[in-house]
Amino acid sequence: MQSKKITYSLFLFCFVLFYSCSVKKFIPEDELLYTGADVKLIDTLKIKNKTGLTTELNNLLVPKPNSKVLGMRLGLYFHYKAQREKPGFINKFLNKKIGEEPVYFSEIEIPQTEDLIQNRLGNNGFFNSQISSAVKKDSAAKQAKVNYEVALAKPYTLEKFQLEKDTLDSLAIYKAIEASFSKSIIKKGMRFNLDAMKAERNRIDDYLKSKGYYNFNGDFLIFEADTNRYSNRRFDLFLKLKKNVPEKSLVPYLIDEVNVFPNASVAQKNAPRDTTIIDSIKFIQEGIFFKPKHLEPYLLIKPGDRYSPKLSKYTSRRLSSISTYKFVNIQYEEVDSVTDENGFRHLKSTIDLSPLNKRSIRLRLEGVTKSNNFTGPGIGVTYANRNLFKGGELLRLSSDFGFEKQFFGSSNVGNTSIQLGFNSSLIFPRLLFPINADDRFKYSIPKTKIDLGVDYLDRTDLYKLNSISTSFGYIWAANKFVTHELNLINIDFVNLGDTSEEFEMILDENPFLRKSFEQEFIAGLTYSFTYNELGVTQKRGSLYFNFNFDIAGNTIDLFSKENSEGTNTFLGLAYAQYAKTDIDFRYHYKLGKPGNVLVGRLFGGVGLPYGNSEALPFVKQYFSGGPYSVRAFRIRSLGPGTYKPEDPDNSYFDQAGDIRLEGNVEYRFPIFEYLNGAIFADAGNVWLMKENEALPGGKFSSNFINELGVGTGIGLRIDIQGFVIRFDLASPLKRPAEKWEFEYDKPVFNFAIGYPF
Numbered sequence: 001m002q003s004k005k006i007t008y009s010l011f012l013f014c015f016v017l018f019y020s021c022s023v024k025k026f027i028p029e030d031e032l033l034y035t036g037a038d039v040k041l042i043d044t045l046k047i048k049n050k051t052g053l054t055t056e057l058n059n060l061l062v063p064k065p066n067s068k069v070l071g072m073r074l075g076l077y078f079h080y081k082a083q084r085e086k087p088g089f090i091n092k093f094l095n096k097k098i099g100e101e102p103v104y105f106s107e108i109e110i111p112q113t114e115d116l117i118q119n120r121l122g123n124n125g126f127f128n129s130q131i132s133s134a135v136k137k138d139s140a141a142k143q144a145k146v147n148y149e150v151a152l153a154k155p156y157t158l159e160k161f162q163l164e165k166d167t168l169d170s171l172a173i174y175k176a177i178e179a180s181f182s183k184s185i186i187k188k189g190m191r192f193n194l195d196a197m198k199a200e201r202n203r204i205d206d207y208l209k210s211k212g213y214y215n216f217n218g219d220f221l222i223f224e225a226d227t228n229r230y231s232n233r234r235f236d237l238f239l240k241l242k243k244n245v246p247e248k249s250l251v252p253y254l255i256d257e258v259n260v261f262p263n264a265s266v267a268q269k270n271a272p273r274d275t276t277i278i279d280s281i282k283f284i285q286e287g288i289f290f291k292p293k294h295l296e297p298y299l300l301i302k303p304g305d306r307y308s309p310k311l312s313k314y315t316s317r318r319l320s321s322i323s324t325y326k327f328v329n330i331q332y333e334e335v336d337s338v339t340d341e342n343g344f345r346h347l348k349s350t351i352d353l354s355p356l357n358k359r360s361i362r363l364r365l366e367g368v369t370k371s372n373n374f375t376g377p378g379i380g381v382t383y384a385n386r387n388l389f390k391g392g393e394l395l396r397l398s399s400d401f402g403f404e405k406q407f408f409g410s411s412n413v414g415n416t417s418i419q420l421g422f423n424s425s426l427i428f429p430r431l432l433f434p435i436n437a438d439d440r441f442k443y444s445i446p447k448t449k450i451d452l453g454v455d456y457l458d459r460t461d462l463y464k465l466n467s468i469s470t471s472f473g474y475i476w477a478a479n480k481f482v483t484h485e486l487n488l489i490n491i492d493f494v495n496l497g498d499t500s501e502e503f504e505m506i507l508d509e510n511p512f513l514r515k516s517f518e519q520e521f522i523a524g525l526t527y528s529f530t531y532n533e534l535g536v537t538q539k540r541g542s543l544y545f546n547f548n549f550d551i552a553g554n555t556i557d558l559f560s561k562e563n564s565e566g567t568n569t570f571l572g573l574a575y576a577q578y579a580k581t582d583i584d585f586r587y588h589y590k591l592g593k594p595g596n597v598l599v600g601r602l603f604g605g606v607g608l609p610y611g612n613s614e615a616l617p618f619v620k621q622y623f624s625g626g627p628y629s630v631r632a633f634r635i636r637s638l639g640p641g642t643y644k645p646e647d648p649d650n651s652y653f654d655q656a657g658d659i660r661l662e663g664n665v666e667y668r669f670p671i672f673e674y675l676n677g678a679i680f681a682d683a684g685n686v687w688l689m690k691e692n693e694a695l696p697g698g699k700f701s702s703n704f705i706n707e708l709g710v711g712t713g714i715g716l717r718i719d720i721q722g723f724v725i726r727f728d729l730a731s732p733l734k735r736p737a738e739k740w741e742f743e744y745d746k747p748v749f750n751f752a753i754g755y756p757f
Contacts, residue, residue, distance in 0.1 A: 023073050023076050023080060024142050026080035031102075031104045032106075032137060032139075032143055033102065033105070034065050034105045034108055035143045035144065036145050036146075037061045037146040038058065038146075038147050039057040039061070039117065040148070040150070041057075042149065042152065045154060047152065047191075053124060056120065057120060060113070060116050060120060065103055066103055067100065074098060075099055075100035078091055078094040078095045079100055079101060080102075082095035097671075105144040108146060110135075113146075114148070117148060121152075123193070123194040123195065124155070124191060124194075126152050128153050129150055129152050130151040131149070131150050133146055134146070134147045134149070154233050156192040156234065156235050157190065157191055157234055158187070158191075158192070158235060158236075159188065159236055160188070160237070161186050161188070161236075162238060163181070163238075163239050163240075164224075164239065166240075172252070173216075173241075176208055176211050177204060177208070180204050180208075183203070183207075184200060184203075185200055185203065186200050192235060197223045202218055204239075205217065205221070209307075209308070210308055211306060212254065212308070212344075213251070213252050214252075214253040214332065214334075215249040216249050220242050220245045221240070221241065222239075222241075223237060223240075224240060225237050251339050251344065252343070253306065253307045253346060255301060255302070255303055255306070255307060255346075255349055256346045256348055257282070258281045258301055258303050258349045259348070259349070259351070260283045260299070261284050261285065261350070261351065261352050261353060262283060262289050263286065263289035263353070263355060264329075264354050265354060278292050278296045280302070280303040281299060281302070281303065283295065289355070290391070290392065291390050294390075297439070297445060298315065298319050298445060299315055299319075299351070300312075300314050300315045300318070301351075314443065316328045318445060321477075323392065323394040324392045324394075325354060325355055326355070327353075328351070328354075329353075329354075330349065331351075331352075332347045332348070333347065333350065334346070335348055355387070356386055357386075358386050360384045361381065361383050362381070362382045363379075363381055378402035378403075379400070380398060381399050382397070384396050392428075393426060393427065393428050394425075394427040394429075395425075396426075396427075397423075397424050398423050399421065399422045401419070402418070402419040403418055403419075404417040404419075416459075416460040419456070421453065421454070421456070423451070424452050425450065425451045425452075426449070427447050427450075428447065429447050430445055430446075430448065431448060432448040443477060444476060446474045446476030447475045448474055449473055449475055450470075450471070452469070453468070454466075461500050462502060462503040463497070463499045463500065465495070465496055466494070466495045467492060467493065467495070468493045469493070471487045473485065473487030473526075482531055484530075486526075486528075487527075490523070490524055491521075491522065491523045492522040493521055494520050494617070495520060496517045496520075511694070512615040512688075513615075515614045515615045516618040521571075521574065521575040521576070522617055522619075522620070523553065523555070523556050523570075523575065524550065524554070525550075527548070528546065528547070528549075529547040529548075530544075530545070531544070531545040532544050532545075534588055541590070542587070542588045544584075544585070545585050545586075548580075548581060548582050548583075548605075549579075549580070549581045550580040550581070551579045551580070552575075552576050552577060552578055553577030553578065553612060554577070557575075560612070567612065568611075576613050577609065578610065578617070579607070579610070580606070580607035581605065581607075582603065582604060582605025582606070582660070583605070584601070584757075585602045585603075586601045591667075595669060595670035596668070597669075598668075599664075599665070599666045599668065599757065600663075600666075601757045602663050603660065603662040603684075604660070604661050604662075605660045606658065606659050607620060607622070608689060615658075622656060622657050622660035623635070623655060623656045623657070623660075624685055625638040625655075626750070627728065627750035627756065628752065628757070629662060629684060630684045630709050631682055631728050631748065631756070632709070632711020632730035632731055632732045633709050638685050639685045639698065640685075640695055641657075641686075641697045641704075641736065642707055643696060643697045655686070657698065658688055658689040658700075659686060661685065661704070662682070664680065664682045664756070664757060666681075666757075674718060675716065675718060675719075676716070676719055677714070677716060678714065678715035678716075679714055679715075680713060680728070680730070681733075682710070683708045685707055685708050687707075688700065703737075709732065709734065709736050710734040711731060711732045711733055711748075712731065712742075713729050713731060715727060715729070717755070724753065726750070726754065726755065727749070729747050729748070730747065730750065731743050731745075731747045732746065
């Protein structure tokens with residue numbers, strides 16, 4: 001009975017809301033609200049891509065009707081409300097944010113729309129199609145719409161496509177154009193299509209530019225169609241050069257000279273300079289700011305080569321990837337106005353490189369608030385030195401200090417934390433490899449990165465943890481979307497010390513946890529593949545995909561020795577053996593107005609200990625919950641599986657696993673300038689590969705779907721030029737292996753920097 005009352009009340013609420021937001025009462029007596037139009041194709045010919053043509057024609061229908069949300073025209077409603085004599089603050093605010101001017105049927109120009117449709121049909125080869133329209137009015141609802149019906153005529157199809165030459169058919173440009181026809185997008189049998197002709201003209205223009213035609217322009221090309229040669233709606237297409245095309249646009253260009261200024265600053269403009277020549281390229285600078293031998297591999301523009309905009313763009317990008325420069329300016333200058341005996345003209349290239357400040361210091365002050373109730377201040381300092389050895393090297397030194405205290409916990413043990421860290425990295429903008437392989441990479445030259453870090457963590461009354469890490473590897477971009485990172489050497493040394501009796505009891509109760517801390521030495525290889533098109537602003541849907549692979553212990557296992565306890569050691573240290581891999585898939589889809597984005601994410605990871613390891617090292621285990629995970633649960637508070645700790649406030653060590661699965665969906669929208677909102681739902685958990693008596697219910701099983709933790713919430717984000725401060729408030733919808741129940745009275749607050757995904 002109670003359920004029926006709730007259902008009835010909800011229905012009544014929705015009815016009142018819908019009725020109150022009705023716009024009918026605001027529409028003037030002599031007007032009808034325009035609710036849209038539709039184009040229907042009558043196709044007796046079974047044409048190809050009928051759906052695409054229908055969509056193209058429907059996109060011509062303007063103006064667009066007022067938008068609807070759940071059947072209500074809220075934008076129009078708040079516009080009308082804001083026109084009253086005393087609209088009130090809320091109505092004025094909502095009108096400013098989502099209000100829409102009314103679109104009335106009297107504004108619709110049906111004959112002009114029919115002409116527009118007829119013109120677009122002609123552009124697609126359907127000349128002389130029959131178009132009719134019908135108006136559907138609803139006087140009671142004060143609405144009207146238009147239906148357009150198109151009876152498609154038989155389209156004109158291509159019989160022959162050829163280049164038409166004039167009396168100067170000996171020009172080399174004709175041969176170049178004919179050579180490009182092997183990749184033409186215009187094929188025999190295709191419909192007459194104006195867009196295809198425009199695309200073909202652009203393609204030929206790009207091809208000619210790549211062959212050195214520096215001054216050519218696609219507008220110099222013109223298409224002519226002959227529809228009178230055949231009686232069954234076929235046509236021949238001819239490509240011609242327009243008359244009076246300048247001679248300089250009809251000949252290719254060679255690059256005679258390349259001058260590079262590695263330190264093109266205002267202060268250096270009139271300073272005396274030295275010139276160094278490598279491979280015919282002149283490097284002009286005062287002293288040695290950047291060693292020419294290290295800069296030369298980045299240059300794909302060479303004296304004696306034909307002009308190529310592609311190589312020019314690649315050169316600019318390669319030079320910009322060096323952390324030394326903020327501006328790269330490549331200019332071309334025509335050497336003379338005479339065509340030589342071989343049919344070429346000549347260019348001089350000048351490359352100006354404007355450097356960044358050599359040194360910089362950045363100070364970070366943080367107020368840290370974590371979902372496990374740890375709160376405290378943090379400070380960090382980063383020093384950067386660019387062009388360290390005059391070869392584009394980048395040195396970064398950073399130190400961090402943090403103090404955190406756990407509030408509202410049920411125990412006073414281990415509720416404070418002190419963390420100190422020092423990290424350094426040195427990036428060489430080239431391959432450090434026995435064989436010089438830079439020439440094999442056209443898009444970008446790989447970078448070599450060396451890292452070294454030392455960290456100290458003191459969990460008061462529990463333990464102290466010292467760690468040293470180092471890595472050596474390569475980073476390179478295969479194209480504008482794909483990045484690879486390979487660390488051939490990846491070493492971590494972890495030393496657990498000063499453990500308290502309380503922490504020893506925790507380790508005694510969980511042998512797997514003890515094993516994970518005893519693996520002091522981790523040595524292996526890591527690889528990461530990233531496909532990222534999120535920065536492509538013109539795409540409505542953008543994809544991000546990341547794959548990581550981590551394997552450790554195989555090489556040093558060949559040199560190991562067994563100790564008295566039966567554990568293999570290397571240099572007297574127990575080492576880890578495992579394989580770990582995970583994938584992170586994200587999709588961003590833009591909705592309507594700018595800033596409205598629907599984001600989906602899937603994450604899956606698995607780690608397999610083997611050989612010398614019974615469990616993954618603690619620092620390599622997965623955990624779920626927190627501001628970048630399932631936000632309705634505190635950090636490390638989910639799982640493994642259905643495991644429930646006796647003391648949730650001090651279960652930080654237990655709630656980790658070998659397997660992690662997560663899914664997230666989030667709708668982001670603007671509120672004010674610099675302030676965005678979000679509505680989201682998250683689901684996820686972690687599991688163990690093997691049964692652990694200390695963590696009952698933690699093993700992965702076929703019932704994993706029922707063991708997901710699910711939550712939902714809302715968020716606010718302060719976004720100032722890409723720097724994001726995020727506040728999320730979320731509540732559980734379902735706990736692992738429990739029934740669905742919205743725990744709105746148990747919200748979890750998350751504070752973080754940056755978007756979660």
